[in-house]
Amino acid sequence: xxxxxxxxxxxxxxxxxxxxxxxxxxxxxxxxxxxxxxxxxxxxxxxxxxxxxxxxxxxxxxxxxxxxxxxxxxxxxxxxxxxxxxxxxxxxxxxxxxxxxxxxxxxxxxxxxxxxxxxxxxxxxxxxxxxxxxxxxxxxxxxxxxxxxxxxxxxxxxxxxxxxxxxxxxxxxxxxxxxxxxxxxxxxxxxxxxxxxxxxxxxxxxxxxxxxxxxxxxxxxxxxxxxxxxxxxxxxxxxxxxxxxxxxxxxxxxxxxxxxxxxxxxxxxxxxxxxxxxxxxxxxxxxxxxxxxxxxxxxxxxxxxxxxxxxxxxxxxxxxxxxxxxxxxxxxxxxxxxxxxxxxxxxxxxxxxxxxxx
Numbered sequence: 001x002x003x004x005x006x007x008x009x010x011x012x013x014x015x016x017x018x019x020x021x022x023x024x025x026x027x028x029x030x031x032x033x034x035x036x037x038x039x040x041x042x043x044x045x046x047x048x049x050x051x052x053x054x055x056x057x058x059x060x061x062x063x064x065x066x067x068x069x070x071x072x073x074x075x076x077x078x079x080x081x082x083x084x085x086x087x088x089x090x091x092x093x094x095x096x097x098x099x100x101x102x103x104x105x106x107x108x109x110x111x112x113x114x115x116x117x118x119x120x121x122x123x124x125x126x127x128x129x130x131x132x133x134x135x136x137x138x139x140x141x142x143x144x145x146x147x148x149x150x151x152x153x154x155x156x157x158x159x160x161x162x163x164x165x166x167x168x169x170x171x172x173x174x175x176x177x178x179x180x181x182x183x184x185x186x187x188x189x190x191x192x193x194x195x196x197x198x199x200x201x202x203x204x205x206x207x208x209x210x211x212x213x214x215x216x217x218x219x220x221x222x223x224x225x226x227x228x229x230x231x232x233x234x235x236x237x238x239x240x241x242x243x244x245x246x247x248x249x250x251x252x253x254x255x256x257x258x259x260x261x262x263x264x265x266x267x268x269x270x271x272x273x274x275x276x277x278x279x280x281x282x283x284x285x286x287x288x289x290x291x292x293x294x295x296x297x298x299x300x301x302x303x304x305x306x307x308x309x310x311x312x313x314x315x316x317x318x319x320x321x322x323x324x325x326x327x328x329x330x331x332x333x334x335x336x337x338x339x340x341x342x343x344x345x346x347x348x349x350x351x352x353x354x355x356x357x358x
Contacts, residue, residue: 022215022235026242029090033243037082037250041075045254045261048072053120071259074116076267079251080109086243095236096151097281100144101274107140108186108273112266119265127265137186137273141179144277148178154231154283161287161354164227181285185276186269188295191302191321193268196259197252198323198337202294202344203271204248209291209348210278211241216355217282226355229283237278244271257334287354293347294340298322 018024049072083105092098115127128136148154156174157167170177193199216222218235251267254260272295279288289296298321305320317325326336 022218022238025090025092026211026239029086029239029243030246032089033082033086033246034249036085037078037247038253040078040082041250041254041261044075044078045072048074048261071262073120073262074113074264074266075251075255075261076109076112076116076263076265076270079247079263079267080105080270082247082250083240083243086246087240090239090243092233092236092239095233096147096153097231097234098236098240100147100153100281101237101240101277104140104144104182104273104277105270108137108270109266111136112264112269115265115269133187133269134183137183137269138179140273141182142175144182144280145175145178148281149175153234154281155229157229157283158285159229159283161284161290161351162357177285178280181280181288182273182276184299185279185288185292185295186272188292188299189272189275190265190268192295192298192323193263194321195323195327195333195337196257197255198340199263199268200248200252200255201337201341202292203275204245204252205341205344205348206275206288206292206295207241207244207248207278209351210275210282210284210288211238211245212352213284213287213355214238214241214278214282228355231282234282237281240274241278244274257337287351290347290354291351294344301325 053072053074087098087102111128111133115133119127149156155169156171157169158174158177160166160168189199189203192202214237215235216226217228217231218233218238220230223230251263255263275292276288279285279291284291301317301322302320304316308314308316318328319325323336323340327333331339
């Protein structure tokens with residue numbers, strides 16, 4: 001809101017011209033999100049403890065996790081809330097990419113909140129059924145795909161990283177591809193959220209790399225120089241990504257091992273969907289497989305495990321998702337978490353390096 005309030009006054013008060021710069025507003029969004037999440041998080045955790053809204057641990061998980069039963073959950077409420085608080089001050093709500101990203105954020109926030117409500121208050125470990133989740137997510141994704149094409153935000157090409165100007169035109173099927181990326185990202189992040197601080201680390205590194213990609217794609221001269229598609233107003237997504245990183249820092253203050261609060265589906269489904277949306281709007285759908293490599297590995301491990309057991313009655317991993325496999329191999333939980341963070345950071349840097357390879 002500060003952008004819309006102060007920038008129109010920049011002609012009269014020159015110093016307010018600073019609000020036109022995405023870099024300044026991104027820095028402001030980061031700082032606001034950090035402060036809000038740390039202060040709000042303290043009171044949110046106390047509230048959840050007083051109401052005894054604790055995590056329900058699945059009986060088929062690792063035995064070491066049973067001691068975590070009762071730890072407050074739904075931390076995604078103050079995590080996502082901190083992102084929105086930062087955007088109220090620094091966001092540009094005239095940007096269609098921003099509005100579509102916020103639409104996904106709101107839709108998946110409601111879905112995740114409902115899922116956590118059923119799990120925590122109704123003591124139902126399954127929450128919203130998988131079928132209802134997928135239908136909800138795909139409808140949201142399809143709406144985004146249709147609106148992206150309707151407002152000419154992007155074209156129907158899928159660009160191949162590592163190659164200059166190489167793309168595949170999906171025509172109208174691009175709408176379903178958009179939905180697939182958003183839904184896949186949301187659920188992959190959700191699967192990764194199984195250890196204290198495990199998911200938020202890769203979320204922050206992914207947001208950082210996608211934010212940089214959004215900034216360069218929204219800068220015509222830089223985009224032309226790097227041979228990437230220029231997308232009008234997409235640089236505004238850098239502000240959202242900065243807010244996610246800031247809120248993630250504040251959330252990690254409480255979620256680091258041993259966690260004082262868990263993210264819950266309200267956080268993981270929402271932020272996963274947002275990352276997928278940013279990847280789509282910046283035309284980095286394929287590169288996002290590398291950026292979010294940790295999420296991909298977690299999701300693929302589940303698919304392989306289920307497929308192998310159904311067809312051969314044999315398991316590939318000791319337990320899926322992948323982080324549980326390493327736990328059962330004897331790795332201490334903090335070691336699994338930090339090593340996954342390191343891998344995620346390395347993949348994010350490698351993804352950014354592809355900008356000069358094209």
